[in-house]
Amino acid sequence: MLRKSLLTIAMLSSAFSMTAQAETTEVNIYSYRQPFLIEPLLKAFSEETGIKTNVVFAKKGLLERLEHEGANSPADILLTSDIGPLSDAVAKGLFAPFNSEIVNKNVPEQFRDPEGRWVGLTSRARLVYASKERVKEGEISSYADLADPKWRGKICTRSGKHTYNLSLIGSVIAHDGEEKAESWLRAVKDNLARKPQGNDRAQVKAIKEGVCDLALGNSYYFGKMLTNEKEPEQKEWAASVNLIFPDQEGRGAHMNISGAGIAKNAPHPEAAQKLIEFLTEQQAQQYYADANFEFPVRPGTPKSDLVKQYMGDFKGDTINLQRVAEQRAAAAKLVDKVGFDN
Amino acid sequence: MSSHSLQTGNTRGWLFSSWSAALLVALPVCSVFYLALFPEENIWQHLADTVLPVYIKTTLLLMAGVGALSILTGVSTAWLVTMCSFPGKRLFEWALLLPFAVPAYVIAYVYTDLLEYAGPVQGALRDLFGWQTAKDYWFPEIRSLPGAILMLSLVLYPYVYLMSRAAFLEQSMSLRDASRILGCSPWQSFVRISLPIARPSIAVGLSLVSMETINDFGTVDYFAVKSMSAGIYDTWLNMSNLGGAAQIATMMMIFVVILITLERAARARQKQFHTSDRYKAIDPYALHSWRAGLAILACGVPVLAGFIIPVGVLGVYATNHLDQLFNSDFLTHASHSFILSGSAALLCVLLAVLLTYAKRLNPNRISLVSAVRFSSLGYALPGAVLAIGVIIPLAAFDNRLDAFLREHWGISTGLLLSGTTFAVIFAYCVRFLAVSTGAVDSSLNKVTPTMDMASRSLGMTPGSTLLKVHFPLIKGGLLTALLVVFVDCMKELPATLILRPFNYDTLATYVYQFASDEQLEECSLAALLIVLVGIIPVILLSRSITGTRKGN
Numbered sequence: 001m002l003r004k005s006l007l008t009i010a011m012l013s014s015a016f017s018m019t020a021q022a023e024t025t026e027v028n029i030y031s032y033r034q035p036f037l038i039e040p041l042l043k044a045f046s047e048e049t050g051i052k053t054n055v056v057f058a059k060k061g062l063l064e065r066l067e068h069e070g071a072n073s074p075a076d077i078l079l080t081s082d083i084g085p086l087s088d089a090v091a092k093g094l095f096a097p098f099n100s101e102i103v104n105k106n107v108p109e110q111f112r113d114p115e116g117r118w119v120g121l122t123s124r125a126r127l128v129y130a131s132k133e134r135v136k137e138g139e140i141s142s143y144a145d146l147a148d149p150k151w152r153g154k155i156c157t158r159s160g161k162h163t164y165n166l167s168l169i170g171s172v173i174a175h176d177g178e179e180k181a182e183s184w185l186r187a188v189k190d191n192l193a194r195k196p197q198g199n200d201r202a203q204v205k206a207i208k209e210g211v212c213d214l215a216l217g218n219s220y221y222f223g224k225m226l227t228n229e230k231e232p233e234q235k236e237w238a239a240s241v242n243l244i245f246p247d248q249e250g251r252g253a254h255m256n257i258s259g260a261g262i263a264k265n266a267p268h269p270e271a272a273q274k275l276i277e278f279l280t281e282q283q284a285q286q287y288y289a290d291a292n293f294e295f296p297v298r299p300g301t302p303k304s305d306l307v308k309q310y311m312g313d314f315k316g317d318t319i320n321l322q323r324v325a326e327q328r329a330a331a332a333k334l335v336d337k338v339g340f341d342n
Numbered sequence: 343m344s345s346h347s348l349q350t351g352n353t354r355g356w357l358f359s360s361w362s363a364a365l366l367v368a369l370p371v372c373s374v375f376y377l378a379l380f381p382e383e384n385i386w387q388h389l390a391d392t393v394l395p396v397y398i399k400t401t402l403l404l405m406a407g408v409g410a411l412s413i414l415t416g417v418s419t420a421w422l423v424t425m426c427s428f429p430g431k432r433l434f435e436w437a438l439l440l441p442f443a444v445p446a447y448v449i450a451y452v453y454t455d456l457l458e459y460a461g462p463v464q465g466a467l468r469d470l471f472g473w474q475t476a477k478d479y480w481f482p483e484i485r486s487l488p489g490a491i492l493m494l495s496l497v498l499y500p501y502v503y504l505m506s507r508a509a510f511l512e513q514s515m516s517l518r519d520a521s522r523i524l525g526c527s528p529w530q531s532f533v534r535i536s537l538p539i540a541r542p543s544i545a546v547g548l549s550l551v552s553m554e555t556i557n558d559f560g561t562v563d564y565f566a567v568k569s570m571s572a573g574i575y576d577t578w579l580n581m582s583n584l585g586g587a588a589q590i591a592t593m594m595m596i597f598v599v600i601l602i603t604l605e606r607a608a609r610a611r612q613k614q615f616h617t618s619d620r621y622k623a624i625d626p627y628a629l630h631s632w633r634a635g636l637a638i639l640a641c642g643v644p645v646l647a648g649f650i651i652p653v654g655v656l657g658v659y660a661t662n663h664l665d666q667l668f669n670s671d672f673l674t675h676a677s678h679s680f681i682l683s684g685s686a687a688l689l690c691v692l693l694a695v696l697l698t699y700a701k702r703l704n705p706n707r708i709s710l711v712s713a714v715r716f717s718s719l720g721y722a723l724p725g726a727v728l729a730i731g732v733i734i735p736l737a738a739f740d741n742r743l744d745a746f747l748r749e750h751w752g753i754s755t756g757l758l759l760s761g762t763t764f765a766v767i768f769a770y771c772v773r774f775l776a777v778s779t780g781a782v783d784s785s786l787n788k789v790t791p792t793m794d795m796a797s798r799s800l801g802m803t804p805g806s807t808l809l810k811v812h813f814p815l816i817k818g819g820l821l822t823a824l825l826v827v828f829v830d831c832m833k834e835l836p837a838t839l840i841l842r843p844f845n846y847d848t849l850a851t852y853v854y855q856f857a858s859d860e861q862l863e864e865c866s867l868a869a870l871l872i873v874l875v876g877i878i879p880v881i882l883l884s885r886s887i888t889g890t891r892k893g894n
Binding site for chain 2 (some may be wrong): 059064074196198205209339342
């Protein structure tokens with residue numbers, strides 16, 4: 001017990017000393033992005049600016065932590081791997097709008113909140129992965145084609161409730177309206193080869209194994225599989241599929257982002273803005289995108305050879321992501337309604 | 343003599359402190375109730391119309407399956423190693439606890455790797471029979487409800503094993519001997535005497551298993567099993583509706599309360615106490631030939647499937663990553679795990695003693711008894727939801743204190759408790775208090791009240807009675823509680839992730855970074871370390887539990 005109380009006293013005193021000095025020498029990050037993707041960037045940032053970075057990583061709950069910590073929250077920045085949490089944070093009023101010329105110059109408007117509350121840092125497309133053996137060239141060219149009864153029992157996907165699929169369905173709602181989206185989703189469900197399960201890579205693996213012929217997956221997984229030295233069988237999975245960028249004649253492939261926002265009560269707002277600006281500059285953009293085979297959001301940033309080779313020039317949907325995010329709740333209800341995951 | 347006579351003036355302090363402890367621990371649960379009552383947008387109707395029936399049905403099946411398998415495995419093995427003698431019995435005594443150190447999410451990953459289409463098992467079968475694709479043959483799908491039941495049972499049966507073994511160890515030999523003299527076969531004696539006496543402890547084990555099952559997320563998520571726990575996360579994260587998630591969580595807690603109440607009602611009339619402390623050493627049934635073989639098989643299968651195979655697979659993976667030992671902060675992560683789990687385990691046991699003893703001193707205060715029960719509810723909440731429940735009161739306290747001090751003294755304390763290790767330890771206590779209370783309570787209930795009366799009539803205070811009379815008698819129960827909570831904390835993941843300070847990792851969070859991306863190989867070494875660290879106290883304490891039986 002004595003040790004306990006000593007520990008508490010020690011913690012209290014350190015808490016006091018921590019809050020007593022709010023300088024711009026550090027920046028505190030709540031990250032939904034995996035540490036190995038951002039650590040090298042943060043290191044480079046610290047070397048360049050002398051600003052220390054502190055991180056808490058989790059896959060969920062950080063938004064709520066930020067919300068309830070309120071005025072005294074130590075967090076400066078929320079980093080996310082999807083538009084979902086960003087739009088949730090906006091809805092809860094947790095982000096402070098910022099206006100930075102550097103960011104506005106580096107990031108196209110479709111990847112920024114119109115009111116400057118969040119900004120995209122990398123982008124990715126949600127693609128159709130098609131079996132090289134069993135799907136002929138040109139046999140499928142759009143998201144709408146996935147609803148064609150000829151694919152009955154041939155499609156695999158992860159849970160309809162997964163955030164990537166919610167954004168995709170949300171974009172269908174935003175473009176075509178809820179009614180059309182529902183009949184499309186029902187038809188896709190009827191074509192599923194199995195109950196939605198596993199992650200995006202597991203779907204490509206299922207194509208390799210002959211469980212299905214088509215799957216939905218994010219673009220960067222292709223690069224991650226193709227270069228996987230730790231589990232070489234993933235190279236075979238990737239080798240068994242063609243990448244189809246949907247709707248090249250229409251609105252273009254559905255795009256999503258990983259991004260960031262600055263907390264409303266950030267103790268170090270200047271440092272936070274510096275970090276976000278740093279992440280939109282060419283060098284960081286190139287590294288950040290390459291680290292995960294994503295696309296840089298900054299136009300003119302060189303892409304890695306692998307990305308150029310397999311995901312060269314394609315047409316991406318240019319709808320502002322805020323409009324897609326607004327439909328995510330409706331998309332989730334739709335998934336329940338058609339029993340997509342059952 | 344009624345139990346009233348135990349209440350004297352100096353039990354007030356016990357009453358007051360137990361009330362405050364119970365309330366403190368109940369705060370996070372109340373926060374979840376609050377979220378459920380005042381959601382930002384009420385989607386209960388939508389849930390009830392669409393997915394809720396599926397969640398409920400799946401959860402019931404999952405609990406029934408895991409409960410049945412755990413009892414079957416746990417009770418039978420506990421009885422074998424306590425009441426019989428066969429080759430390897432000493433080894434199995436502690437080896438049967440080993441699967442307890444393996445986190446459920448790790449075992450799920452390992453078996454999926456082994457048994458899925460691309461894994462070695464199906465690969466060998468395809469080579470053998472010349473099958474080409476998945477459509478040529480039938481193979482049980484590991485990612486399914488039965489698969490999840492199997493995985494969870496493998497790592498949860500030790501709860502039942504621990505509790506029933508402690509109960510069998512405490513049983514009086516004279517009862518068994520009497521039943522045998524009156525013509526019972528060993529089997530009849532087990533069913534009619536040993537089992538009913540051990541039932542309260544088995545029930546405690548079963549309720550722990552049920553609660554672990556109901557709030558498991560890692561396994562059900564990985565296996566795409568739509569349980570209530572999966573539904574909670576789905577509602578919260580994919581529908582951005584924390585209120586709806588809290589509503590399902592509340593329903594889950596009510597579910598658990600009903601379960602426990604039913605169980606208690608069923609044995610309300612049963613009370614047995616040791617009538618003497620003169621223990622005879624256990625005189626085991628000697629098993630020979632095929633009987634011994636069967637006993638070895640019965641004890642061997644759970645150890646093999648729940649520990650040796652998964653740890654073997656991890657070991658093979660880890661050999662490719664031994665370099666990690668030298669270039670990552672392993673020691674730091676491990677020491678974090680140790681300090682957090684150790685402090686939480688000690689605190690949990692202290693709180694459990696305080697609450698159960700106060701209950702014993704005031705058995706007629708329904709309000710106190712209910713408060714103690716209520717304080718155990720944290721265990722029925724999924725970890726991440728509990729974490730939000732912890733954040734709300736801590737942050738509210740921090741912000742109020744900060745505002746107050748600024749106003750009156752011009753000092754800013756900022757966030758005093760939120761985002762510190764205190765928050766993590768507090769969450770562990772809220773989550774695992776049910777575990778320690780269950781173990782301590784079932785030990786304390788076996789001590790006959792006449793002991794208290796004797797001690798108190800000789801002028802001892804309640805406190806010194808506890809220290810000098812009860813403590814030596816319930817040592818086994820205390821050690822069990824300490825061990826179980828420690829290992830549970832080592833494995834705890836969702837709450838740790840959300841509540842931890844900046845730049846702070848435990849072994850579990852480190853494993854999770856990679857495992858969540860289905861890269862088990864990458865973190866096999868850390869996973870192995872969690873298991874190994876978990877084993878040490880398991881073995882040590884298992885030995886001292888065996889030693890708690892006098893006369894052995």
